[in-house]
Amino acid sequence: MTTTLITGANRSLGLETTRRLLEAGHTVYAGMRDTANGDAARALGAHVVQLDVTQQASVDRALASLPELDVLVNNAGILGRSFGVDDLSAETLEEVLDTNVVGLVRVTQAALPLLRLSGAPVIVNVASGVGWPRFLSTEGHDEFPVPAVPYAASKAAVIALTVQYAKNLPGFRANVSDPGYTATDFNRHSGHQTVAEGTDATVALALLGPEGPTGEFHNRHGRIDY
Template sequence: MTTTLITGANRSLGLETARRLIEAGHTVYAGMRDTASGEAAREIGAHPVQLDVTDQASVDAALASLPELDVLVNNAGILGTSFGVDDLDADAIATVLDTNVTGLVRVTQAALPLLRRSANPVIVNVASGVGWPKFLTTPGTDEFPVPAIPYAASKAAAIALTVQYAKNLPSFRVNVSDPGYTATDFNRHGGHQTVTEGTDATVKLALLGTDGPTGEFHNRFGRIEF
């Protein structure tokens, strides 16, 4: 049995990822800041676990509660409160980076001892095309009109972190996914993709075997070239 931990798994992309991986045969631990919001996760057969990626004690306790771990999906993320230059300050970007970047590192580092015991350790970091300069600068893409600086910077960092973790952990499969413009609470459900479409890349990467790719960036259509 494959054991998987997904952060931010009480709703939207995280919850759908949990549902699909359970359907694929995984035992899924659904990380969330407040397990009182975990009813939907329980209904699909996931095991809610209290996990706040901004709190080291919470992260350590969550990982200590797991019997084993094969797959880590770093899905937790926030959009933040700054959407341009005039409303941007250091606190606004620090808050986003603490969840989307430092939080990813907190969880990954805490998970490494368990993952190293797995015969097929896999890490999937959920980023965004908003962190990809080519998409941000190409008219006609979903990402081009986005002015937000903290969120874009955090997702660019998640992509770079993935490449560096993959180089440092050659026996792991470490990849990063782009959900695309998916209808979630982030965009008031204005995205043109369903949550199932938005989790296609994440689920595919979470199901990789030992001969799968590593250090790659994928969306639902396949690999995004660096």
């Protein structure tokens, strides 16, 4: 049985990833800041775990509660409170980086001892095309009109972090997914993709075997070329 931990699993992309990996036969631990919001994950059959990626003690308790771990899906993330330059400050940047980047590292580092015991360890980091400079700077891409600085910077960091983790962990499959412009609470459900479509890449990467790729950036259509 494959054991999987998903952060930010109480709603939207995280909850749909939970559903699909349970359907694929995984035992899923659904991490979330407030377990009172875990009814939907429980109804699916997931084990709900209190996990706040911004709090080291919470991360450590969550990982200590797992009997084993094969797949880590770092899905938790926030959009932040800054949506341009005029409302940008060091504080609004730090807030987003602490969850989306530092939080990812907190969880991954705490998970490594368990993952190293797995015969086929997998890490999937959920980023965004908003962190991809080519998409941000090319008219016609969904990402081009986005002016927010902290969110874009955080997802660019997630992509780079994933490449570096892959190089440092050659026995792992460590990849990064782009959900695409998906209808979620993040964008007031304005995205043109469903949550099922938005989780296609994450789920595919979570299901990789030992011969699968590592250090790559994928959307639902496959690898995004650098």
